[in-house]
Amino acid sequence: MQDNSTYKISSEVSSKINKWLLKFPDGKKKPAIIYALHLIQKENKYIKSIHVDALANFLNLKNIDVYEIAAFYSMFELEKIGKHTISVCTNVSCMLNGSDEILSYLESKLKIKVGRSSDKYFLKDERECLAACCGAPMMQVDHKYYENLTKEKIDKIITEIENE
Numbered sequence: 001m002q003d004n005s006t007y008k009i010s011s012e013v014s015s016k017i018n019k020w021l022l023k024f025p026d027g028k029k030k031p032a033i034i035y036a037l038h039l040i041q042k043e044n045k046y047i048k049s050i051h052v053d054a055l056a057n058f059l060n061l062k063n064i065d066v067y068e069i070a071a072f073y074s075m076f077e078l079e080k081i082g083k084h085t086i087s088v089c090t091n092v093s094c095m096l097n098g099s100d101e102i103l104s105y106l107e108s109k110l111k112i113k114v115g116r117s118s119d120k121y122f123l124k125d126e127r128e129c130l131a132a133c134c135g136a137p138m139m140q141v142d143h144k145y146y147e148n149l150t151k152e153k154i155d156k157i158i159t160e161i162e163n164e
């Protein structure tokens with residue numbers, strides 16, 4: 001990660017964005033925003049206003065065009081977060097199969113409240129259905145799915161992360 005006070009889109013990211021732009025008619029830059037934000041977030045862990053400004057400048061768009069997308073989609077983080085992101089689904093199937101208990105257990109095990117972050121973990125706001133209802137209750141850790149959760153299974157997952 002580079003010093004964000006002088007953020008400039010990296011050559012690797014800019015070259016990927018330019019390649020992506022070739023899919024769209026000349027001058028149509030907005031379709032690249034989501035893709036570019038993913039790349040920038042991957043390099044920087046979360047999206048700061050200087051990233052928004054740099055991307056808007058790179059795409060020759062207004063800052064608000066980029067910011068409204070970064071702020072709207074839940075996959076973009078606008079605040080500093082821990083190394084591992086955990087998202088527990090609390091939609092109907094998961095809720096009926098104990099997601100509230102799973103979430104409480106994670107809060108107490110990781111000593112963070114939902115929506116908050118420690119240096120190591122970010123327990124994301126409760127998620128809508130993550131399309132794994134047959135494995136309810138479930139969660140994502142860094143976008144990897146874990147299903148049929150129990151407290152014991154969570155202990156094992158967290159131990160594996162701790163031993164990485």
Ligand code: FES
Nearest residue numbers: 089094129132133
């Ligand atoms: S309700 Fe949780 S994955 Fe669908």
